[in-house]
Amino acid sequence: MKAVQYDTYGDSDVLKIVQIDAPHAGPGQIRIVVHAAGVNPLDWKLRAGKMRDFFPVDFPSGVGAEAAGIVDEVGDGVSGTAVGDAVFGLAVRRTAMAEKAVLTSWTHKPDGMPFEVAGALSIVAESATRILDLIAIKAGETLVVAGAAGGVGSAVVQLARHRGVTVIGTASEAKHEYLRKLGAIPTTYEPGLPARVREIAPQGVDAALDLAGAGVIPDLIEIVRDPARVLSIADITAPKHGARVTTSQSERPEVALSDVARLYTEGAFDLHIERVFPIEQIAQAQEISATGRVAGKLVVRVA
Ligand SMILES: NC(=O)c1ccc[n+]([C@@H]2O[C@H](COP(=O)([O-])OP(=O)(O)OC[C@H]3O[C@@H](n4cnc5c(N)ncnc54)[C@H](OP(=O)(O)O)[C@@H]3O)[C@@H](O)[C@H]2O)c1
Known part of the structure; x- marks a missing residue:
């Protein structure tokens, strides 16, 4: 499958689109065909080596913490989610910007929510x-x-x-x-x-x-x-x-994800998407994120 990776710290030009084997869902996980993945400041901070003293990166590294898409594999012990469901959630460390991604926490995407919004929603x-x-x-x-x-x-x-x-x-x-x-x-x-x-x-x-x-x-x-x-x-x-x-995620992020999905359905929450990039423009997306001037979120469209 196609995925964004980098194999050294550096500027955005270290980001490459590569072909790698698709990952599989482990126990308690699901795999999705990614439609959209959110861009977060942590993505470029990790890539630039700014966090290397606290969160060193193992190379080659993928990119992205969150995604939305369609479930195509369900790990052992997962209930309430089936192949074909539309979901959004948090990806296994730095692997969201790829054709397929494994999620560790997720919730169902409300019908009226665009994939671009869902893909950028989990971290916030x-x-x-x-x-x-x-x-x-x-x-x-x-x-x-x-x-x-x-x-x-x-x-x-x-x-x-x-x-x-x-x-x-x-x-x-x-x-x-x-x-x-x-x-x-x-x-x-x-x-x-x-x-x-x-x-x-x-x-x-x-x-x-x-x-x-x-x-x-x-x-x-x-x-x-x-x-x-x-x-x-x-x-x-x-x-x-x-x-x-605070720097560590809560123990059960899926609770926040489903609460926010419900508020979205009730019209009490929305997420402004400033710009959507094709996956080939991930470097440009990270450069704009690094300006620190984005209102709402940037998103990468994968499928
Ligand atoms: N610890 C954690 O668990 C955790 C989780 C998520 C994010 N983060 C971190 O939290 C920070 C915010 O994340 P984010 O995704 O919200 O970032 P973001 O979307 O890139 O934030 C951009 C916004 O920051 C505003 N801004 C820039 N400088 C400012 C200043 N001096 N005072 C007030 N506003 C300023 C900008 O407004 P103007 O254009 O109006 O200046 C812009 O709207 C990042 O450093 C991120 O890495 C930490």
Whole structure:
């Protein structure tokens, strides 16, 4: 089968389309014919060697953490999913960008959901649900989200709004209308964030999430006043300031995936797809992801 691989750290030109044997579904896994696979910042960070001290890559390495498609093989012990079902989910480490991929967690794709949306949904659904649970945000509370217009931010804002939370989100001014449509009160991320947030929420802020990793933790602690309710997914120095960082997926990601699929069906959740690339343009897709300017998600169309 066709797959994206690279065999050394480097720029996007190390990415190649190669022919390899298709993988098989192990116990508790399924294999899909991939229709679409989401592009995530981790893909290019791993490829560029930026994570080599924490997550070294074994070469040759595949690419991609999430995909949507049609089930064509079901592993031992799997129930409730059959060959021919349309699903989306998390792939075995870095293998999603291929004609066939093995999924470890998945849920059924709602009928009306395009494969492009489904293919890009798993990472943001799992991450957003996990971090909202970790900071234990409740209805009636106010949340600041730094980096609210990206993939994870787009999901966090909508899921927090659905939980009855007021959300103040940072983004560049061009993306403020996008944030308003998602249900957040936008502000910029220039210096002076605590003062701007005080104006928007004079009653105070209960918790804050850092999704941009742009050195904003001290500001977020000043805003929330309780470091235990400041959490980052992108800044490993957060604990130095007394805040928390999370990097590991939850134990049962499929719960978040099926919750978000249900909200999509109810019209309470959507995912903006900024651009769809053919698999041959994976290098360009990763370069655009690496600009850090994407609203919502980028997707690669495989079949
Ligand atoms: N720890 C985990 O479990 C986990 C899980 C998923 C993702 N992540 C990490 O979390 C980060 C976010 O992921 P993502 O998929 O949401 O990324 P993304 O889609 O690439 O995020 C792009 C967004 O970031 C915004 N942004 C860039 N610099 C900013 C700044 N200084 N302040 C506020 N917003 C800024 C951009 O808005 P503007 O264009 O308006 O600047 C853009 O909309 C990445 O570093 C990713 O690797 C970690």
